[in-house]
Amino acid sequence: MSAENILVIGAGIAGLNAALALSKPGRRVTLIERDPPPPEGSADEAFEVWERRGVGHLRHSHAFLARLYLLLREKYPDLLQALLDAGCRELRFEDGVPDTLREIYEPTQEDNDLTILTSRRTTLEFIMRRYVATLPGVKFITNTRVKGLRQDRAADGTPKITGVIVDKDGQEQILSADLVVDAGGKNALGMDWLKAAGIHVREEVEGAGILYYTRHYRLRPGQEEPPRGKLPGGADLGYIKYGIFPADNGCFSITLAVPEVEMELRRRIVHPDVFDTVCRAIPAMEPWIEETRVDPTSKVYGMGELKSQWRHLVEDGKPIVLNYIPMGDNLIRTNPLYGRGCSFAAVEAQALDRALDASDDPAEWARQYHADVARDVRPYYDSMLKQDLAAIRRAANGLNPDYKAGIKARLAKSFIEDAINIALRSDIDLLREAMHGFHMLSHPEAWLKKPMNFLKVMRVWARGKKRNKAYYLPRIGPKRHEMFELLELSPTLDWEKYNKAA
Numbered sequence: 355m356s357a358e359n360i361l362v363i364g365a366g367i368a369g370l371n372a373a374l375a376l377s378k379p380g381r382r383v384t385l386i387e388r389d390p391p392p393p394e395g396s397a398d399e400a401f402e403v404w405e406r407r408g409v410g411h412l413r414h415s416h417a418f419l420a421r422l423y424l425l426l427r428e429k430y431p432d433l434l435q436a437l438l439d440a441g442c443r444e445l446r447f448e449d450g451v452p453d454t455l456r457e458i459y460e461p462t463q464e465d466n467d468l469t470i471l472t473s474r475r476t477t478l479e480f481i482m483r484r485y486v487a488t489l490p491g492v493k494f495i496t497n498t499r500v501k502g503l504r505q506d507r508a509a510d511g512t513p514k515i516t517g518v519i520v521d522k523d524g525q526e527q528i529l530s531a532d533l534v535v536d537a538g539g540k541n542a543l544g545m546d547w548l549k550a551a552g553i554h555v556r557e558e559v560e561g562a563g564i565l566y567y568t569r570h571y572r573l574r575p576g577q578e579e580p581p582r583g584k585l586p587g588g589a590d591l592g593y594i595k596y597g598i599f600p601a602d603n604g605c606f607s608i609t610l611a612v613p614e615v616e617m618e619l620r621r622r623i624v625h626p627d628v629f630d631t632v633c634r635a636i637p638a639m640e641p642w643i644e645e646t647r648v649d650p651t652s653k654v655y656g657m658g659e660l661k662s663q664w665r666h667l668v669e670d671g672k673p674i675v676l677n678y679i680p681m682g683d684n685l686i687r688t689n690p691l692y693g694r695g696c697s698f699a700a701v702e703a704q705a706l707d708r709a710l711d712a713s714d715d716p717a718e719w720a721r722q723y724h725a726d727v728a729r730d731v732r733p734y735y736d737s738m739l740k741q742d743l744a745a746i747r748r749a750a751n752g753l754n755p756d757y758k759a760g761i762k763a764r765l766a767k768s769f770i771e772d773a774i775n776i777a778l779r780s781d782i783d784l785l786r787e788a789m790h791g792f793h794m795l796s797h798p799e800a801w802l803k804k805p806m807n808f809l810k811v812m813r814v815w816a817r818g819k820k821r822n823k824a825y826y827l828p829r830i831g832p833k834r835h836e837m838f839e840l841l842e843l844s845p846t847l848d849w850e851k852y853n854k855a856a
């Protein structure tokens with residue numbers, strides 16, 4: 355059989371990527387979306403009025419890594435141009451070169467690949483959506499909720515999905531399909547429907563250990579963004595992580611990530627004045643929110659329940675269900691701190707297109723798709739998980755007055771702070787290679803596994819703090835007790851939560 359009639363549940367980032375990848379002569383791709391379409395007007399209008407109850411994180415900071423940026427540049431240049439025309443920004447490698455390397459930095463051709471595409475997510479999404487709507491064979495059904503899957507059995511008894519049940523204006527309808535792509539996002543119900551039908555999907559789940567808080571701002575007329583380079587646009591102070599996200603049309607957002615164990619800070623940081631006080635106390639952010647420079651354009655959006663999750667739909671080489679392909683957050687969720695979710699979705703969509711082209715057998719579609727996705731993105735997933743677990747431990751240990759780091763923990767800390775971080779601030783080639791991994795263009799640890807690079811890092815470590823002095827960052831922000839004093843917060847902890855995390 356061939357997948358001529360494809361139904362996609364959800365027109366978020368994964369749904370749109372699915373349509374981009376799958377739209378081909380001979381295929382019909384229908385996206386069914388519970389939310390209304392974007393407004394007809396400008397990027398500002400989309401940000402201000404587009405109702406997206408199906409995407410709770412729509413107004414959190416978003417950026418596309420080079421993996422996705424390059425895909426757009428190579429396969430969909432018209433779409434990339436439309437995004438740039440709407441004000442989306444290309445943050446290039448050279449924009450992130452630290453001041454310790456600026457003088458010796460010489461651009462290379464390859465540096466153009468290490469580009470982040472950034473804007474308000476509403477802008478990225480509504481421009482993508484407009485473009486996707488022009489693709490041959492692609493159709494949107496909006497304001498329509500999928501409320502179930504239609505199921506049958508293949509000749510060998512394997513369950514197979516033959517369509518979806520939708521709720522349109524209170525009326526139930528059945529839509530048939532050769533293939534259902536479930537891009538319903540992190541709250542998709544597909545796995546629940548499968549479970550109700552006796553199909554159990556195995557999952558790996560780990561908490562990300564943080565909550566996300568985002569506020570948007572706009573530069574006042576005639577004002578410019580502060581210069582970059584001296585202090586990082588994103589860093590980890592232990593009790594808080596911050597990130598500045600330049601966006602389209604004079605806008606930018608700031609995201610603060612707070613460890614789950616910081617109950618008091620979590621509770622207060624949603625207040626705009628507390629949020630801004632935190633930002634002003636951290637030197638890298640302070641110039642960004644000077645009152646004479648910017649106006650806030652939003653409240654503080656908060657988001658919890660952040661986790662990493664990997665779902666398995668092929669067991670021992672056999673798909674547990676046919677003609678049903680989960681994609682995006684419904685298949686793999688990751689901690690948003692790493693900014694990889696949208697790139698994962700794009701990689702998955704391309705993998706599905708290859709699988710559909712390679713075979714007419716639905717079992718083979720599933721096998722090839724899930725194998726391709728695992729081969730490509732699992733290393734990044736594992737590496738993020740490792741970093742998350744270490745960060746959760748660090749945040750919890752940092753709060754424990756009785757905690758004494760053992761020799762192994764002290765060495766690991768020093769390896770990161772005194773070897774890796776300093777090597778990346780003192781060697782432009784190492785920085786380039788590390789960014790390659792960050793952007794999902796090579797294995798995340800490939801750069802460090804190269805003997806020559808490892809040797810360079812060890813040499814930096816051996817040189818010692820004194821001789822590396824010039825490459826250390828200046829103080830990036832107040833210590834926890836200083837910040838808590840400033841915010842007039844009690845530093846006491848929720849010990850139950852703390853013990854669980856520790």
Ligand SMILES: Cc1cc2nc3c(=O)[nH]c(=O)nc-3n(C[C@H](O)[C@H](O)[C@H](O)COP(=O)(O)OP(=O)(O)OC[C@H]3O[C@@H](n4cnc5c(N)ncnc54)[C@H](O)[C@@H]3O)c2cc1C
Nearest residue numbers: 364366367368388408416417500539682683690693695696
């Ligand atoms: C706070 C936060 C910040 C992030 N920042 C970044 C970042 O900077 N860079 C990055 O790459 N990734 C980031 N991510 C991850 C990224 O947002 C997700 O990976 C991405 O949105 C996944 O796309 P999706 O299409 O699977 O889900 P979504 O984009 O959530 O879309 C799901 C769609 O399905 C629709 N839907 C759901 N159920 C139904 C139904 N039953 N019927 C019809 N429609 C339905 C919803 O309305 C929605 O439109 C972030 C995530 C969070 C939470």
